Amino acid sequence: MKKTISVLLAAALALSFTACGGDTSYQTASGAGSGEPSGGSGSQAQSASSSAAGYSTTLADIQAKGELVIGLDDTFAPMGFRDENNDLVGFDIDLATAVCEELGVKAVFQPIDWKAKEMELSTGKIDCVWNGMSITPERQQTMSLSDPYLNNKIIVMTNQGVEIADKEDLANYKLGTQADSSALEVIKADSVYDAIKDQLTEYDTYDQVIMDMQAGRLDAMIVDEVLGQYKNTQMDNAFGVASFDFGDDLYAIGFRKGDTELTQAVNDAIAACIESGKAAEVSEKWFGADIMVQ
Amino acid sequence: MDLSYIAALMPALMQGLWQTLKIFALTLVFSLPLGLVFTLGSISRVLPLRWLARGYIWIFRGTPLMLQLFFVYYGLPFLGLTFDRFPAAVLTFVLNYAAYFAEIYRGGIQSIDRGQHEAAKTLGFTPWQTMRLIIIPQTVSRVIPPVCNETITLVKDTALVTAIGVGELLKAAQGAVNRDVNITAYVVAAVIYLAITFVMTMVYERLEKYFSRHQKKEA
Amino acid sequence: MPILTVENVTKRFGGFEALKGVSLTVERGEAVAIIGSSGSGKSTLLRCINDLERVSSGRIVIDGDTLVETVDGAVKYPPEKELRRICMKTGMVFQQFNLFPHLTCLENITIAPLQILKQNRADAIANADRLLRLVGLENKADSYPAMLSGGQQQRVAIARALAIDPQIMLFDEPTSALDPELTAEVTSVIAKLAQQDITMLIVTHEMEFARTVADRILFFEDGEIIAGGSAAEFFESQQNDRIKRFLSGFQK
Numbered sequence: 001m002k003k004t005i006s007v008l009l010a011a012a013l014a015l016s017f018t019a020c021g022g023d024t025s026y027q028t029a030s031g032a033g034s035g036e037p038s039g040g041s042g043s044q045a046q047s048a049s050s051s052a053a054g055y056s057t058t059l060a061d062i063q064a065k066g067e068l069v070i071g072l073d074d075t076f077a078p079m080g081f082r083d084e085n086n087d088l089v090g091f092d093i094d095l096a097t098a099v100c101e102e103l104g105v106k107a108v109f110q111p112i113d114w115k116a117k118e119m120e121l122s123t124g125k126i127d128c129v130w131n132g133m134s135i136t137p138e139r140q141q142t143m144s145l146s147d148p149y150l151n152n153k154i155i156v157m158t159n160q161g162v163e164i165a166d167k168e169d170l171a172n173y174k175l176g177t178q179a180d181s182s183a184l185e186v187i188k189a190d191s192v193y194d195a196i197k198d199q200l201t202e203y204d205t206y207d208q209v210i211m212d213m214q215a216g217r218l219d220a221m222i223v224d225e226v227l228g229q230y231k232n233t234q235m236d237n238a239f240g241v242a243s244f245d246f247g248d249d250l251y252a253i254g255f256r257k258g259d260t261e262l263t264q265a266v267n268d269a270i271a272a273c274i275e276s277g278k279a280a281e282v283s284e285k286w287f288g289a290d291i292m293v294q
Numbered sequence: 295m296d297l298s299y300i301a302a303l304m305p306a307l308m309q310g311l312w313q314t315l316k317i318f319a320l321t322l323v324f325s326l327p328l329g330l331v332f333t334l335g336s337i338s339r340v341l342p343l344r345w346l347a348r349g350y351i352w353i354f355r356g357t358p359l360m361l362q363l364f365f366v367y368y369g370l371p372f373l374g375l376t377f378d379r380f381p382a383a384v385l386t387f388v389l390n391y392a393a394y395f396a397e398i399y400r401g402g403i404q405s406i407d408r409g410q411h412e413a414a415k416t417l418g419f420t421p422w423q424t425m426r427l428i429i430i431p432q433t434v435s436r437v438i439p440p441v442c443n444e445t446i447t448l449v450k451d452t453a454l455v456t457a458i459g460v461g462e463l464l465k466a467a468q469g470a471v472n473r474d475v476n477i478t479a480y481v482v483a484a485v486i487y488l489a490i491t492f493v494m495t496m497v498y499e500r501l502e503k504y505f506s507r508h509q510k511k512e513a
Numbered sequence: 514m515p516i517l518t519v520e521n522v523t524k525r526f527g528g529f530e531a532l533k534g535v536s537l538t539v540e541r542g543e544a545v546a547i548i549g550s551s552g553s554g555k556s557t558l559l560r561c562i563n564d565l566e567r568v569s570s571g572r573i574v575i576d577g578d579t580l581v582e583t584v585d586g587a588v589k590y591p592p593e594k595e596l597r598r599i600c601m602k603t604g605m606v607f608q609q610f611n612l613f614p615h616l617t618c619l620e621n622i623t624i625a626p627l628q629i630l631k632q633n634r635a636d637a638i639a640n641a642d643r644l645l646r647l648v649g650l651e652n653k654a655d656s657y658p659a660m661l662s663g664g665q666q667q668r669v670a671i672a673r674a675l676a677i678d679p680q681i682m683l684f685d686e687p688t689s690a691l692d693p694e695l696t697a698e699v700t701s702v703i704a705k706l707a708q709q710d711i712t713m714l715i716v717t718h719e720m721e722f723a724r725t726v727a728d729r730i731l732f733f734e735d736g737e738i739i740a741g742g743s744a745a746e747f748f749e750s751q752q753n754d755r756i757k758r759f760l761s762g763f764q765k
Contacts, residue, residue: 082466084302110459116459120368407611412565413605415564423628
């Protein structure tokens with residue numbers, strides 16, 4: 001029976017690859033390989049790892065294989081997303097490319113499901129998560145986080161005709177934010193949370209929050225500034241921004257827990273990019289200002 | 295809706311569609327016959343074979359497809375079996391859909407009148423010849439409608455592969471919606487899904503007509 | 514030597530005893546009709562003769578081959594392959610026809626000769642054409658069963674059973690599922706076979722049919738043969754009151 005299964009698997013694999021044009025190799029149980037036959041852009045790759053469990057990756061490992069496999073949700077504008085030609089673009093894409101140049105390796109971007117990022121890391125499918133990821137206490141526990149690299153804060157964006165005076169005033173409006181977001185975490189930690197929690201709806205994505213704003217069911221959304229301002233620009237600044245905020249929300253890169261040496265190497269490479277002015281250039285391109293953490 | 299915007303969406307959506315169609319076609323090509331293998335196992339007179347097949351069907355029908363995707367992609371490496379994303383997605387879909395098809399076939403086979411088995415036996419057919427020459431050919435027209443139904447579910451289930459980082463049509467649409475803050479891409483994706491299921495329905499209607507031609511009363 | 518010998522056959526379904534020690538013989542060329550009320554075990558006997566049911570005890574010999582025997586109380590059947598060979602010496606016609614609906618009439622008749630007997634195609638088709646003419650359906654060769662009337666389907670079923678060239682034909686209430694106006698076409702085909710000295714064992718409720726076709730009548734009641742004799746004797750000079758009552762129930 002085991003043999004039968006192996007045969008079936010082999011057959012399925014063989015056909016998958018024929019159908020994909022057969023221009024890629026694939027990773028076997030024991031050996032290393034690369035090439036993701038499914039990708040639209042050809043920029044993704046499978047991480048090459050020596051064993052199935054207990055991954056640890058050093059700068060030397062990365063340099064030996066010549067690439068850093070970066071996991072990202074490729075539908076997260078403006079950090080990493082697809083342009084109209086389906087090419088991967090965004091602030092993090094440009095910054096990671098510059099940093100990898102600094103490290104002397106190729107940046108390989110692997111689209112992942114955002115909810116599965118911890119699993120992708122722990123099973124060695126990717127080397128890091130680099131995708132506008134906010135620093136949270138939980139992530140500090142489960143990952144090795146880089147130094148914060150981008151200044152960001154949690155803001156309140158208001159619908160047309162809505163004026164919100166201060167945090168306490170939020171309790172009088174219908175509010176929305178994304179579940180599992182850093183914004184939600186910051187609100188929950190805030191003393192105003194008890195007063196507004198009944199007014200606050202959690203959505204799967206910010207896109208849904210925005211759709212409900214447009215439908216008039218929400219008065220305001222609580223969101224991080226980088227994302228919120230990008231969306232607002234796309235909508236010809238349809239929303240307003242409240243004068244108060246919920247404080248800093250800094251972005252960092254997540255590595256496998258324990259890969260501190262690699263984390264430090266990337267920290268150094270980011271510092272070098274800031275030093276050379278390359279980082280400022282990328283920030284200007286995407287945000288019209290240098291908002292890198294200096 | 296703005297036609298030039300829709301045109302601009304197309305390259306990305308078409309790439310997503312191509313992924314969707316590949317997963318769909320590969321799944322069908324392998325799971326349809328594999329399902330029959332499990333059907334024959336599940337009605338076999340050899341008990342261990344029957345238990346094996348029924349256990350398999352139970353597991354794959356009894357757990358969420360999403361969980362199976364995670365298991366194959368993230369879990370199997372711990373058992374020494376590592377697949378890339380796309381093969382892992384196809385493999386999971388094939389295994390899952392084979393279980394559903396197996397149950398559809400089994401229902402079809404068991405709906406055939408006992409008299410057919412008896413008539414074949416009195417003519418000297420072995421059980422296997424009876425199955426191959428008499429029962430299975432009659433089952434085809436009966437299982438086409440439920441298989442068609444399952445196939446339409448498959449078209450929509452392909453969207454689950456994003457869970458292990460494989461791109462497809464819905465993901466491509468989500469990307470465009472996220473980038474442009476405009477839900478047009480969802481509408482276009484819906485139209486594409488509808489077009490696929492429409493074509494599938496037509497194909498199955500033709501097949502059903504062909505395989506049930508002997509049921510017509512008039513010559 | 515008889516074509517068929519049944520000795521002391523019993524058959525139990527759970528606690529119910531369907532056959533209570535039945536014995537009979539059928540000689541070559543003979544047509545024997547089994548009559549009796551519903552549930553008396555007639556059909557069960559036929560189904561034991563071609564292994565659709567397994568006997569509980571007893572012995573059945575078909576054309577010199579032992580289908581089943583009971584040795585020291587243990588029922589003994591030959592291995593499956595041998596069993597199939599012996600059963601193919603019987604041709605079965607079912608109450609519900611049981612034609613293969615996905616095959617044309619011609620294919621219904623040729624499938625066993627081609628697939629089981631490995632006859633060559635031309636011979637099988639020629640023989641099927643002959644059998645279709647015999648049952649009067651030579652123009653229905655390419656029709657599917659669903660396009661035929663019940664009587665026509667049963668005639669094709671008879672041709673199909675004849676196609677494996679059996680030593681004895683078994684008919685299990687061949688007209689019971691038919692509308693009254695359709696029974697004649699089937700009984701006349703069976704009568705034609707009887708005239709050609711084809712050996713047959715017929716379970717039927719049609720007394721007129723039994724009287725005209727059968728050489729011999731066996732009367733079944735509660736799993737036993739309680740009377741028998743030549744057709745003429747049985748119908749014309751019946752002495753048994755119980756049987757007389759049964760027969761009078763069928764008077765038109």
